[in-house]
């Protein structure tokens with residue numbers, strides 16, 4: 080079977096593409112360990128509610144015309160639902176993940192096996208990195224973060240693999256431990272971000288490169304509102320992120336709110352559940 084991947088057909092910002100994404104149904108979701116401040120293993124979780132909310136996200140993507148692939152969830156890997164961390168896929172090459180915390184380490188090979196089965200060119204990681212959690216493509220540039228999960232050495236590794244410009248950013252707030260919790264890619268030239276999640280040097284870079292960026296509020300970020308997925312026009316976001324929704328609508332985008340409150344208990348939202356597969 081060959082993998083159908085997204086072809087970027089952008090001609091101007093604001094035009095919808097039809098991405099191809101990978102998701103993982105949260106059949107084994109729970110919070111049994113604590114590797115980010117959102118997780119409280121002592122509190123109960125509801126796996127069937129997680130599946131129900133996740134299914135709404137899945138159906139939203141299907142209705143938008145996305146191609147959605149699924150990877151089988153593995154018992155004992157409750158965070159596998161956060162598919163964004165499973166790797167980074169661009170140019171038909173899959174750069175595998177090497178997770179920071181032992182609890183998630185078996186996910187790396189599981190995702191690489193899936194990529195291989197789809198005929199992708201898989202590159203085994205040498206550096207610790209958590210895939211699209213910390214690497215985001217904006218136009219032709221890869222924004223790469225470290226601070227809590229991915230090592231800075233992975234920024235060089237990804238630059239070597241894709242021969243793209245890689246911009247290193249430093250995260251400073253443990254609640255926004257992955258880049259995709261602090262920064263959203265809206266289209267090829269537009270991003271949204273939470274300034275307080277970055278160090279001063281990173282902020283200067285972001286301000287200079289993206290002077291028109293949407294600046295997120297602390298309130299919206301606290302629902303992981305930035306953890307969103309855009310096709311260039313439709314932006315799927317946490318439904319509680321109301322200021323972000325209004326800012327997107329003001330600029331001509333179509334925000335679509337979904338409720339993933341159960342998956343927020345693991346510290347993840349819309350984007351975390353979504354790994355883009357790019358041709």
Ligand code: ARG
Pocket residue numbers: 114115118158161163164183211212257259260345346347348350351352
């Ligand atoms: N519990 C998971 C972790 O801490 C959540 C991952 C969220 N994923 C993301 N792309 N931000 O690793």
